[in-house]
Amino acid sequence: MLNRTQLPRSLFLATILTAQAAALAPAQTYKLCQQKTPDPLAGCPNGTLYVHPSDARASFRSIQGAIASLPNDTSAHVILIAPGVYTEQLNVTRPGPLTLLGATDRNASYASEDGAVPNDVQVYWNSANYNATFPDNVYTGVLTVGPSLEATLTGSGPTGYPVPPDTPFGCADFRAYNIDFRNEFAPYSSGPAHAVGVSRANAGFYSCGFYSWQDTVYIGKLGNAYFHDVVVAGETDFLYGFGTLFIDGSTLLLRSCGGGITAWKGTNTTFANKYGVYLTSSRVLAANSTIAPSIAGRCSLGRPWNDLHRSLFRDTYLDASILPAGYTEWDGKPNGGIGPNTTMAVYRVYGPGYDAEAEAASNVTKVFDEDQASPYLTPLDVFQGPNGTQPDVAWIDRGVLEGVWGRRGGQVLKGARR
Numbered sequence: 250m251l252n253r254t255q256l257p258r259s260l261f262l263a264t265i266l267t268a269q270a271a272a273l274a275p276a277q278t279y280k281l282c283q284q285k286t287p288d289p290l291a292g293c294p295n296g297t298l299y300v301h302p303s304d305a306r307a308s309f310r311s312i313q314g315a316i317a318s319l320p321n322d323t324s325a326h327v328i329l330i331a332p333g334v335y336t337e338q339l340n341v342t343r344p345g346p347l348t349l350l351g352a353t354d355r356n357a358s359y360a361s362e363d364g365a366v367p368n369d370v371q372v373y374w375n376s377a378n379y380n381a382t383f384p385d386n387v388y389t390g391v392l393t394v395g396p397s398l399e400a401t402l403t404g405s406g407p408t409g410y411p412v413p414p415d416t417p418f419g420c421a422d423f424r425a426y427n428i429d430f431r432n433e434f435a436p437y438s439s440g441p442a443h444a445v446g447v448s449r450a451n452a453g454f455y456s457c458g459f460y461s462w463q464d465t466v467y468i469g470k471l472g473n474a475y476f477h478d479v480v481v482a483g484e485t486d487f488l489y490g491f492g493t494l495f496i497d498g499s500t501l502l503l504r505s506c507g508g509g510i511t512a513w514k515g516t517n518t519t520f521a522n523k524y525g526v527y528l529t530s531s532r533v534l535a536a537n538s539t540i541a542p543s544i545a546g547r548c549s550l551g552r553p554w555n556d557l558h559r560s561l562f563r564d565t566y567l568d569a570s571i572l573p574a575g576y577t578e579w580d581g582k583p584n585g586g587i588g589p590n591t592t593m594a595v596y597r598v599y600g601p602g603y604d605a606e607a608e609a610a611s612n613v614t615k616v617f618d619e620d621q622a623s624p625y626l627t628p629l630d631v632f633q634g635p636n637g638t639q640p641d642v643a644w645i646d647r648g649v650l651e652g653v654w655g656r657r658g659g660q661v662l663k664g665a666r667r
Contacts, residue, residue, distance in 0.1 A: 515557020520637030525559030556588030571602030
């Protein structure tokens with residue numbers, strides 16, 4: 250764990266400042282393959298599958314068709330997706346590494362443009378669990394990564410669906426680059442509408458977009474997800490789940506205010522877990538200038554789905570949309586859903602949406618100091634294997650991990666794929 254007891258204070262702070270600067274850089278690992286060239290597969294790994302709606306050189310017309318063609322084993326595969334709008338649901342159940350690449354000539358950070366310049370690859374599936382249309386929220390998802398349908402079910406109540414403990418782990422290393430996942434069922438919260446769900450799997454997303462209104466991102470039980478240079482848009486509880494989500498160098502777009510930004514359900518385990526959502530070196534903004542005046546000072550940073558909720562906003566810009574008190578209780582729950590182990594915290598956040606006095610006075614938001622924040626500062630600190638082994642980061646893009654988090658990340662990743 251990277252903390253000040255292991256590093257001199259000056260080096261500790263320098264590492265964090267370096268990470269903030271590097272977080273703005275997009276991943277470069279597959280840049281040659283992703284470039285739009287006369288030969289679409291030039292620069293791609295051997296065996297890369299090509300998806301295009303009409304090009305005769307493509308092996309597949311749909312993304313899911315390419316995914317479904319892969320063997321259900323531990324072999325690694327890459328799929329290159331041509332520019333276009335794809336209307337389909339994507340499901341990844343295989344255990345082996347899988348990388349989805351959106352073709353692009355983009356060189357700049359995706360998150361820095363706040364979604365104004367979309368990715369060239371757009372995947373739509375407009376669906377919401379309005380009035381319990383479906384037996385579970387997972388049926389609404391644009392992309393779902395998990396070993397089986399049962400493993401990805403969200404369930405209901407404070408503990409969610411009781412996934413059988415002997416359920417195998419799913420994809421050990423799923424990645425997506427420069428793809429937008431959009432669930433635009435309605436231009437307001439109309440029930441859970443997943444853009445992405447990750448359960449019992451490891452998933453990294455680089456320069457991607459996730460657009461919905463309610464429950465945009467779901468990280469289920471034993472799910473690990475790393476977001477770098479992404480945009481996430483939503484209104485109500487749009488970062489929620491049981492697993493672990495780490496976001497850096499990204500932008501959250503508030504389409505309106507409802508519930509909170511984060512709504513996490515912690516889980517008791519036989520080991521000390523780090524389940525939660527961690528946002529660092531990022532920005533939280535009104536989605537556009539039209540909505541900004543109506544949501545000023547109204548948007549909660551989060552609320553506790555159960556009393557083991559854990560979330561931390563760190564070194565992040567908060568615009569004027571954020572509620573001065575920061576986090577809020579969950580209305581209607583005993584004690585607002587808050588217990589002795591509830592962690593709804595901020596550390597070194599800044600901007601017009603940060604009111605240190607109001608947050609401290611709320612008795613809900615925790616304003617962390619360096620010692621309190623240190624267990625949760627980096628991906629190496631929070632990601633764990635299914636049995637609590639740590640660090641578990643070999644599935645994160647090596648170039649990003651080394652570039653953002655420095656030499657220690659590279660040491661941990663020796664022998665891992667790029």
